[in-house]
Amino acid sequence: MATLTMLARLVSFRPAHAKLLELPWSRCDAFPYGKTAMACICSDQTFMYDLLVIGGGSGGLAAAKEAVDLGAKVAVFDYVTPSPQGSTWGLGGTCVNVGCIPKKLMHQAALLGEAVHESTFYGWQLPDPKTIQHDWEELRTAVQNHIKSVNWTTRVDLRTKKVEYINAEAYFKDEHTLCGKMKNGEQKTYTAKNILIAVGGRPKYPDIPGALKHGITSDDIFSLKKAPGKTLVVGAGYIGLECAGFLNGLGYDATIMVRSIILRGFDQQMANIVAQEMERRGVHFIYQAKPSKIEKQSDDRLLVYWVDKDGQTHQDVFDTVLFAIGRKALTAELKPENANLKVVPDSGKIDAVDEQTNVPHIYAVGDVLHKKPELTPVAIHAGRLLARRLFGNSTQQMDYTNVATTVFSPLEYGCVGLSEEAAIAIHGDDKIDVYHMYYKPTEFFVPQKDVSNCYLKVVAFKGGDERVLGMHFVGPHAGEVIQGFAAAMKCNLTFPKLKDTVGIHPTVAEEFTRVSITKRSGLDPKPTSCCS
Structure with a gap:
């Protein structure tokens, strides 16, 4: 020794x-x-790497960097197949390139446009607001420049931490071996003691004539060369609502085609409030309908046919058709059968237990996991915890319950915990109380903005310690509001403790500390004053 x-x-x-x-x-x-030399000496010499990560998105990169810090030798495969419209991007995954970051930037652009028009009520002297125009090309350039800076920073970070970056499309040769297909067609073989799948997913297209040729998805919208113009968004999940919301806020005609319900998986009362607010702001909705065909006209505009619930066919002309009908995990490309890796039919997702697949040394994190939240922070946290278990003697598992999220619709919707429907289904209506209220944001007073859809509710056990099961908020800065309450729920927040919390006045977040009316009581939840 x-x-x-x-x-x-x-x-x-x-x-x-x-x-x-x-x-x-x-x-x-x-x-x-001087830090991990013994880890290097004792490492298994049978394999080239301790960990190979497939996917250079948030979860894969977090796991890779954490593993290196703990003494592992790590390489990351990342390769972006161009979208049907030719869009591609750099290292960093969906969130950085075609997800959370550009979405929030364009959402912010829309909010700034709204603020510009409202500023006249506060004394700002501006040209006629009707003459103020938005420049799509300038916004797209600014967003893409920021993305490229993040791509570069990510590359530098990997180099600094000595995580090997392999720009190749990876697939399994066997349970411990990956083949990497380079852009020039050359293939190289890599072996690892552990393999992590963090490939995420890509948007689906409907199987209808013209969809692939003429439609775009969230892979394309943030780098679109020309202004989208009149846009049809097919799909009413959070991606569809967010895209239609910021397009409407930037001044473009936006329509959402809804096949069944708004925001599937979210509290349905809150989802419908979000839709009502979007309709009030000018977003159009076509309910219970599916597109059937897209044809390009001589003027380059798109003639869209759709079928309603009664089987009747309708049509209209749009400049852009954006599909937001769900995402498919990128596991088929990995040739999982070569590693005896099982995936869920249709979705291609991996049904893992604590990130462990059916193959002992193959793991998965992020959106590729079956029935787990498709959220960047979830992937990051799960990736780090996995690396600590593999290389740091940790036993801590990822907790997928009470994960907060926000839909960045024009009036944002933030939530954490159970929806009202889920709480009743799990625990029974007689065991649940739902506290709710409408409120008036101070920011809305002077410009006399419509407050009819500013609403929140708290779902809690009735009786006992009255533990809070879910919190839901539609209003300004919903993401910032719900984040702190998510921490409180992790600490087993109860309704009495919520009521004992002193709010910060005047904020919208304080409204949670003032809620007192239950739905069961039948009392009017509308506010009487700003300080009641």
């Missing part, structure tokens, strides 16, 4: 001493001097 200790000190001193152990320094140069 003393000899091993001495050798470890020699290795940690400088690279030249690697020859003393007859080890190539490339096996050890991934580790900071």
Whole structure:
């Protein structure tokens, strides 16, 4: 043991001493001097890597960097197949390139446009608001420049941490071996003791004539070369609502085609309030309908046919058709059968237990997981915890309950915990109380903005400790509001404790501390004053 200790000190001193152990320094140069030399010496020499990560998105990168910090030798595969419209992007995954980040930036652009028009009520002297125009090309350029800066920062971060980046399309050769197909067609083989799948998913297209040729998805909208103009958004999930919302806010005619319900998986009362507010702002909705065909006209506009619930066919002309009908996991491309890896039919997702697939040393995190929240922070946290279990002797598992999220619709919707429907289904109507109220944001007073859809509710156990099961909020800054309450729910927040909390006045977040009327009581939940 003393000899091993001495050798470890020699290795940690400088690279030249690697020859003393007859080890190539490339096996050890991934580790900071003096910190993880023993981890390198003791690492399994059978494989090229301790961990291979497939997917350079948030979850995969978080796991890779955490693993390297804990002494593992790690490589990350990342390859973006162009969308049917030719869109592609750099390292960082969906969130950075075609998801959360550009979505929030365009949402912010829409909110700023709204604020510009409202500012005249506060004394700002502006040209006639009707003459103020938005420049799509300038916004797209600003958003893409920011994305490229994040891509570069991510590359630098991996290099600094000595995570090997492999720009290749990976697929399984066997349970411990991946083949990487480079852009030039060359293929290389890599082996690892552990493999992490973090490939996420890509948008689906409907199987109708013209969809692939003429339609776009969220993969394309943020880098669209020309202004989208009159846009049909097919799909009423959060991606569809967010895209239609910011397009409407930027001044474009936006229509949402809803096949069945708004925001499936979310509290339905809140979802319908979001839709009502969007309709009030000018977003059009076509309910219980499906597109059947898209044809390009001589003027390059798109003639869209759709069928309603009664089987009747309708048509209209749009400049852009954006599909937001769900996403499919990118597992088929991995050739999972070569590793005996099981995936869920149709969705292609992986049904894992604590990120562990049916193959002992193959793991998965992020959107590729079956029935887990498709949220960037979830993937990041799960990836880090997995790396700590694999390389840091940790036993902490990812907790997928009470994960907060926000729909960045024009009037935002933030929530954490159970919906009203889910709480009743699980615990029974007689065991649940739903506290609710409408409120008036101070910011809405002077411009006399419509407050009819500013609403919140708290779902809690009736009796006992009155533990809070779910919190839902539609209003300004919903994401910022719900984040703190999510921490409180992780600490088993009860309704009495919520009522004992002193609010910050005047804020919209304080409204949660003032809610007192239950739906069961039948009392009017509308406010009487700003300080009642």
